[in-house]
Structure formats: C-alpha cells, structure tokens
Amino acid sequence: MNLLARTRLRQPQELSKQRVIIPKRRRAHWSINLMYVPALIVLSFFIFYPFFQGIHLSFTNWDGYSAQFRWVGLMQYGRILSDQVVLRAIVNTFIYGFGSTLLQNILGLAYALFLDRKMRGKGVVRTIVYLPIMISPLIMGYICYFFFQYDGGAANDVLHVLGRTPVDWLSNGTAAVWIITLVNTYQYMGISMLIYLAGLQAIPREYLEAAAIDGASALARFRKVTLPLLMPSITISVVYNIIGGLKLFDVIVAMTNGGPGDASQSLSTMMYTLYFAREDAGYAAALGIIMFLIITVVGLTMLRFLRRKEVQL
C-alpha cells in the first residue's frame, strides 16, 4: 500500500522529466495494449476461429450432427457447378444485391435532392422514410406479405377495383425475387437518403451559385458540380447497400421462405435450408465460403472503382 502510494506520487515528476528529454512520441508501457485483449479474445473465438473452421468443414462431407466425417477435397465446390438450384440462388443473390442497390440509390438520391431545401413537411418525410430502418426486416417482410398475399391481399384489392383478375404475386419465382428486392429497397432506401442528405449539405453553396451565374442549366449544375462532389457519399451508399443486399436473409424467410420450390432462395437462405433441413453441412459451409468470396470481391471492386472517381475539393 505504502509502496503504491509512493510510486503514484513520484510518477508526475518522472513523466514531466521525461517530457523534457523526449518531447515527441513518448513510448507507452506495453501493458496499455492489454486493453484490447478482451476484444481480441471475443473476435478470435466467435469470428476468426469459426471462419477457419468453416473453410475446413467445406472440404468435408459433414452432415451437421455426426461425430465422424471425412475429407472430400473440392467435391462440395464441384457440386455447385451442376446444381441448378444453387446456381439459381447465386443469380438471385446478385439480383437482390445489384437490384436493391440500384433502386435504393436512385430513389435515395432523388429524395435527398428534393428535400435539400427549406420547405414545409421536410421533417415529416424524413421521419417516415427512416422509420422502416428501425424495424426488424423479418417483421417488415410479414407486413409486406399482407400486401402481396393472394387471398385478400391489398395489392389484389387494387386490381379488383380496376377490374383485373387477381395475381398470385409470390407464387411466381421471378416476380417473388423482384418483390423481395422491392421490399428491401423500401425498408433501407432511407439509409441512402440519409447519406446523400449529409453529402449534399457538405457541398458549398457558392459552387452552385457560381455555376448558375456562369449560365449553367440546372441539369448541367447537377452533372458537373453536385454529382462529382457527391462521389464520396455515392461510394459509401453503394458499397453499403450492395453488401446488405448480397447477404439478404430475413425478408426472404418472411415472404416466401425461398419458395415457390427454391425459386427465390438467396445464398444465405440456401445455406440455412441445406444445413438445417437437408443435413448437408459440408455443402452449406462451401456455399458460405463462396458467398464470402462473392461479397468481398464485389464489395472491394466497387469500392476501388468508385474511389477512383472521387474528386478532391
């Protein structure tokens, strides 16, 4: 106790002396690094270890519960090439990813451009457009299911009033995929709008005014001034949306559960089905690795491509 008190008392003098000798970059004691050990433990245990274990399992024929399984090399990856259902799921994954990214960004940008001015009702629009972000995507899927249901669904009521025959929206694979994309867009376009609104606010008004004085039309001002300066926001929004879309899961489960048949499966719901319903864990692990590769490659490519188009103020 006594010793502790003394060292604590001596410390300030020592430190101030040190400061005189080496004013810059005082080295900290290594023990300060202990502070990130808890984080490293949690990450290694629940992310790094399962990640490498997953790579290992993808080379085996594990069924999900038995203690015994054996090494099968690249067999699970080979299966993908001749598996029509999984190939369809990969195509769907890309539709979910790129489709919702395209829609979310076009709509988000349009809304942001429209709202980026002093006007009545701006706050209300923001509140309403952001609201779905707070809701679980699963529940959002259920809510939209009531809309697209065949029997007494809200969309079919509209068709009925217009005198058309009702459509069974979700029992057509292609339609279901696009409806799910639409629901995902509806739920998360607020994020794009939020990013673009922040980006627009960072653009100095003088630039646009100067362009206007020089006689640039509204379209020219948008294309030559706003858009280039908005590139950093576009990068964030696009990369964020594409990663979110490629790993879409909850909405699909809620609206079609991958059906009809397997027509609206994405890679994530496919993995879930293979692992829990079809006892094909090795194959599911291989799909996981494929999904990881797709998301990493697409995400990083988009990031590099968009970053190159950014301009400095």
Add this chain to the structure above:
Amino acid sequence: MKKRLALLLVTGICLLHIIPFFILINIAFKSPQDTSSKWLTPFYLYLDNFGNAWQNANLGQSLVNSCIITVSGVVLVVIIGALASYPLARFPTRWNTLIYTLCISCMIVPALTILVSLYKLVVDINGIDTYWAITFVHVAFALPLTIFLYTGFLKTIPRELDEAALIDGCNRFTLFVRILLPLLKPVTATVIILVGVIIWNDYQFSVFFLQNPEIQTVPVALSGFFSQYQNNINWVAAGCLISILPAVVVYLFLQRYFVKGLTEGFTK
C-alpha cells in the same frame, strides 16, 4: 405554384411510404369475421387480436428476453470496444496497426457465411438456448464497427490533452477513464443506437441459437407464431404491431439522436 407542387409531392411521398403500416393497423384492429378490403379502416373497436397474439406468441416473455439480450450486448460492446480503441488509436505501433486492420476486416465477413461452424461452436460450448452465447455472438459481430467508430473519434481528440493530463498526474489508464471517456459520449450514443437497433431486430442468429420458446427474442417468437397461425392474419398483424411498437416509439421520441447517430455511423 412551385411551393404548392412541392407540398403535393411531399404529401404523396408520405402517403406512399405509410401504406404498409396503414394496412397493418387496419388488419390488426379488424375482427377475423370481417372480410372487407384491407384498405378499409374498421369503424368499431375490436382489441381481441392483441390479447390473442400476446398470449399465443408468448410476446411478454420474448420482449423481456429481447431487452435482456439487447441491453447486455450493448453494454458489453461499449465497454470492450472503447477499451480496445484507446491503445489502437493512440499508439499505432506496427503491431497495433496490424491488429486494428484485423479487427476492421471482420466487418466484411458476413455473419451467415460462417453460420455452419459458428453453430457447431455454440453447440460444442453448450451455448444453445442461453443468454450469454447469443449476447457474445452479437458482441463479436458488432465489435469491428464499434472499434472503427471509437478509434475514428479518438483520433480527433488532440493529443495535447493527453500530455496535459499526464503532467497533472494521471497514468495512462486513469487518463483514459477520467479524461477521455467523458469526451466519448457523442460517439457512444452513436454506437448504442446502431448496435442497439441491430441486436433488437436480429433474426438470423437468434433463430439458430434460441430454440426454446422461453428464451426466444421477439422476431423469433413472431416467426413461430406466423407459421402456426398463418391463416389468422388478424392475430399475426396484431403481433407484428405490438413487436414493432417499442422500436417505433423510442425512434419517434429520440428521433434527433437517431438521425444524428445513423448519419455519423454511416458517413464516418
């Protein structure tokens, strides 16, 4: 004229975006015998759907479970994340930079890609149907973002403040706890909002790791309820309405903080 047009557009946008919620409310308040269109609001008060949904979906218990998991997850992520960020932001030695990169690169590992091995791991450590396993999984997947936000924020705090505190008698640790931690309040609010929303709404982990109805969170309980009572959509709608209510109410009251938190979380 232009102003009128803008106002018209605003009204249009609001109405369009509110449709799903409008329909949800209509269904939730309708008696199951009422087969009129979902676009029509019922002009009678019928609340039985809510009672039935509350009981059959076990919503009371699952709301409690969701609260426990969300609160403990957020608290842990803030503590572990803030602690880790201090050395990573302030002492960027070669080794620490490597560790920082490693942590941040976890952000691109989508949780579901490692589902098979993660599930196996949780089974092996007897973590199925426990609060702690799901909480730690959430913490692990929220940590990269948290560390990213905290280190980013710490780097904006001038180092001169550290030096002054050190001269005044703090050691490195008390410096962090007494001086820097109070300054981290704004970014902590951002982390709480982002991570809180993610954990509260999570379905993809909860559905695997929480199978016992007594421990299920709201989305999982609701998905079970939905598959069981798919034909009784009035009940399901009432269940949906009850489960989105807490998040919606908190959002409406703390909207300013939510918008600020989301903006900072996504644009930093």
